[in-house]
Amino acid sequence: MDLQTAIQETQCALNLVLNNKFSQALDLLKPWDSMYHALGYSSILVMQATMTFEQRDIQAAMATIKDALQTCQRFRKRNSVVGSLSSLISRQANLQEEEMHAELCYAECLLQKATLTFVQDENMISFIKGGIKIRTSHQIYKDCQNVLSITQGVAQQSELFRQFEGGVKLGIGSFNLVGHSDVLRVLRCCHSSLNGFGLSQLREGASNHSLRSILCAFTLLFYNTYVSLILGTGEGDLAEAEALLEPYQEKYPKGSIILFYSARITSLRGNLEKARARYEESISSQQEWKQIHHICYWELMWNHSFQQEWQQAYRYADLLCRESRWSKAIYVYQKAAILSMMSAEEVERTGEDLRALFRQVEGLKQRLAGKSIPMEKFAVRKSRRYKASNPVPLVVPALEMMYVWNGFTIVGKRADLTESLLVTIEKVEEQLLKDPNPSEYHPDDSCLVQMLKGLCLKYLGRFLQAELCFTQVLSSESRIRYDHYLVPFTLYELGLLHKQQGDFIKATTYIEKAKMNYKDYSMESRLHFRIHAALNSLKGSPVSTP
Template identity: 60%
Template sequence: MDLETALKQCSVALNLFLNNRFTDALAFLTPWKSQSMYHAVGYSSILVMQAGMTFEPKDIDAAMTSLKESQETCQRFRKKTGIVETLTNLWYRQPADNLTEEQMHAELCYAEVLLQKAVLTFLDESIISFIKGGMRIRNSYLIYKDCQAMANATRNMENQSLHIHFRGGVNMGIGTFNLVLSLLPSRVLRLMEFLGFSGDREMGLSELRDGAASNSLRSILSTLTLLMFHLYITVILGTGEANLSEAEALLEPYIEKFPNGALILFYTARIALLKGNFKFAQERFLACIAAQEEWRQIHHLCYWELMWTYSFEQNWREAYRYADLLSKESKWSQAIYVFQKAAILSMLPEEEVAKLGENVVELFRQVDGLRLRMAGKSIPTEKFAAKKAQRYSLSNPVKLVVPALEMMYVWNGFNVVGKRPELTKSILATLEKAEEQLRDDPNPSEYHGDDHCVVQLLKGLCLRQMGRQAEAELCFNRVISSENDIKHDNYLVPYTMYELGLLHKQKGDINAAIALLENAKMNYRDYNMESRLHFRIHAALNTMGSFAAKVPPSRTPA
């Protein structure tokens, strides 16, 4: 199996995969996976994707076994080095030279395998596994840097078709590393830079765009990475302002080539959702579900999105339907699914919940016991949900005020629903009703102050989306001034400062915006979902460019 034939065959397998023929793709790659590095990497990549979707231990074990075999296959094609050279590279690494084309591609495939092994290693609970994963990521990054140097030094290779595939792989690897690292808050990024990493967002985006346009085997991987960045990362860990025009342009050629491909239908629906076209998004997600039965995990991704599209419309009965399916079928985060199901039911009248045969209190009580651990750590969103559900474990449970809307905020959903003013107005009416009930409560619980602040924060978000800035600012300031009254939801004040900072940015007062963001970043510690807020603050400050660097952070005690 020569290199050129291997690349052509893997392209066939990729087309099978994108046409929902997942088993056929694996079967096509199987005969050569122990003899061809590209067949090996293609085969193990599909298993890694499957393991990431199912979270099933048997799938994770199968993927890890396949990756170990792929690593051995790639190693056979790499340039052999002596003991002295190997030890020297541990301390002073320099790009390999005089490599054959086959050896260059072996380096690239080896780096991919290391990166995938690192990702799977992080699913283990032990700190040893966490350290192993970190070392693999560093080794992968260093090999990618070597490959980048080789790609730049060999632009005029005789076989340009092979070089296009090599260059496309470098684009994907270097671009992904730079993009991911650029998302990290500055204090983490400084540590990563000390360890030899660097993160330049514009460089990362540029490399991935080149990779997506390169017509190489890995073009689709660069495209999917960019789509994930634009349609998920910037929404959940950023300011919520997705680049939908670029996402549509990236997806367009694949819509023509794979009109019924599940991944393509899924991202088409996600773009529609973020544009506020919820009806079309629902139709596309249902089409994605109908397109294939082989990987039920793709159905689960659609259930999650459908749950949110109906939640944005406050169609709680339909939202419950998909939350219920997730809680029964998906292993990804049972704690979140059960909490979400209970939160949605909390928005329905009690008699309707009774008809569904559900017990909201019992569902909330299950949440803490369903939490997962990754690299020995609790998942922040699950930890948040478990803490919110604690009040149902009391002998006299205290109801959460608007839990489904609060979780909508956790996932930055108010920026999405803001595209539809009539739905934002409807959610505001729900919040005003909750505010009135809290005000008229004859026996306020110890959670009363927290609940009042939750409602004020969410009201402020709706009012800001509706352009009612003065009223929004009033709501945000009520939360901040109530800091001493908050007993449980310690995330509220720093998150509200962040939202107030965005409001000041919207008004054009950049100095006030930066001061609030820096205050939230520097003066608050150990609150729920702290890392998520630091990601969002980092993204917001980046949108203010060089101006943010000129404003010194406030370091007064909180």
């Protein structure tokens, strides 16, 4: 099959995936011996494997990637693409175009293999192997970018060149977005100049009408609806996300992935009721890939949690515990945290043993790329309170997890929900104040409650009261015994509070203090992502005081 036809067939397969016809897409791609069919087939299996975490799926995907790499290798030039730059410039024959696309497909397959290497084994050797594959892939993308810049004027009218350009922009854009400089360090994917270049490449790729345009669009959608929220200050570009999604909503109105992103954007805007209907529509649109259902269950669990509809939230948390393999430790902890928000009678009706659930968490912890997952470590540490013969119950653990996932930025868009959360928090605050027999965890619990109360007051515009709550946490620093993360996170929140009031000097001071003065606490990397984003947003801001 010639290259142009192979790309067209792969586009057809992508259309089938977006229309929920996953098996048909695989059937279309499997019989053909072309680099694009091989890449497309392995991409679908890798996506499935990373969603299921089933060893059987991971092994099948890994075998397919190895075949795909061999297929791409047959079309590659013996020397690297760098060595053939002069010939590529002088002769734009079909053979050279095939070589260019082979480099691109090979780089994409290497990234897929690195992804599976990370999830297949738990040791550091696998992590290093995956890192080497990522470095090789990145170098190929840089070589392809050089080809792109040098041949721009020669072949810009060629349809195959446009497809090549789309692939380069997807690769270079994604690498710059996550900060490729050292895969053994924490990925730095917040707002930096490197990041800005990555976003611009992805935006250009999304608009160039190539096979990979929708992949560029999906990368930007994920960035604006997840990365910016969880690892930034919670200010994703929702207008851009809506504009990116709109043409695909018209083309694939019943596509489960499209419906999911539509629901996610609606949820981030604060319209939780409308979002819930769209998540449910995404679930009912297809039954072949249950893993997409699980992503929707996770979001529905949070939507109900934001509204303190704990029984409905428990239902989805329970479904995730029973059906999904992604992170059993987090799912079980989340379910137990939600049950903790319910009355003793409601918990009894579920038939769950709350203490037993919390005790399960530590045994469910896993390792990814040879390292413990920070959120699982946090859940394990919090659960240890239930191992004692006389356990001290956690206070508002579901609201604490809501904060960890930056959910207060969504709740904060709704004054009614924020007021309702504040009422819940103040009831717990009163109970702690009246506790006749305070435990060793009492200072930590009181500080957590004050931080969450401060957040609610901030979103309700009651800035002075919010500041009092945050400073109360800081003044209790010496009394905190376990939850040391509370102080740097509170400093960060106090900085954002001053930023909101226009005092950028104080804002920077508090955020810098959180960055420089604390280390080795829970979710440190997550806070550093948020700090990085906050400090970047403060750069160039006019210096003013209230």
